[in-house]
Amino acid sequence: MAYIHKVQYYETDRMGVTHHSNYIRFMEEARIDFLAGIGFGYDKMEEMGIISPVTSISCDFKRPTTYPDEIEIEVYVKNSSAASVVLGYDMKCRGELVFTAESRHCFIKSGKIIWLKREMPELYEHLAELTKEK
Numbered sequence: 001m002a003y004i005h006k007v008q009y010y011e012t013d014r015m016g017v018t019h020h021s022n023y024i025r026f027m028e029e030a031r032i033d034f035l036a037g038i039g040f041g042y043d044k045m046e047e048m049g050i051i052s053p054v055t056s057i058s059c060d061f062k063r064p065t066t067y068p069d070e071i072e073i074e075v076y077v078k079n080s081s082a083a084s085v086v087l088g089y090d091m092k093c094r095g096e097l098v099f100t101a102e103s104r105h106c107f108i109k110s111g112k113i114i115w116l117k118r119e120m121p122e123l124y125e126h127l128a129e130l131t132k133e134k
Helices: 022-037 044-046 121-133
Strands: 003-006 054-061 070-080 086-095 096-106
Touching: 003 044, 003 054, 022 044, 022 070, 022 086, 022 096, 054 086, 070 096
Parallel strands: none
Antiparallel strands: 003 070, 054 096, 070 086, 086 096
16 A cells, blocks of 8 residues: 655745655655555564664656645565565655665664564565565
8 A cells, every 4th residue: 555645845945846855754754654554564573673774865856746645655675685665655646656676675673684584574575575576
């Protein structure tokens, strides 16, 4: 199910277009919603002492959005391994693709990169299943 973000007036620039920096925030909102939706929200991971920082982001702007557009954000697993995951993002407004991106994440516990397969096997297996679907 797509995450919906309604563009706020303060998220636009002087030209009335959604400022490019906000799309990274929209990605984070959608990612948090996606992980919670599959049962592995950041709150659950942090209770286990695990954090998942972004290690890289790449994106392509296709069309501008403006206030008060509603952006549908689909998050999906592009690739997963024992130690990292790559999530894809497709953002659409009124059915038109406006932005595509991907973010890479590792998993850290006590300041060290961990093997997700060993520390959170349920999440590892779930991400692997989702990778096969896309």
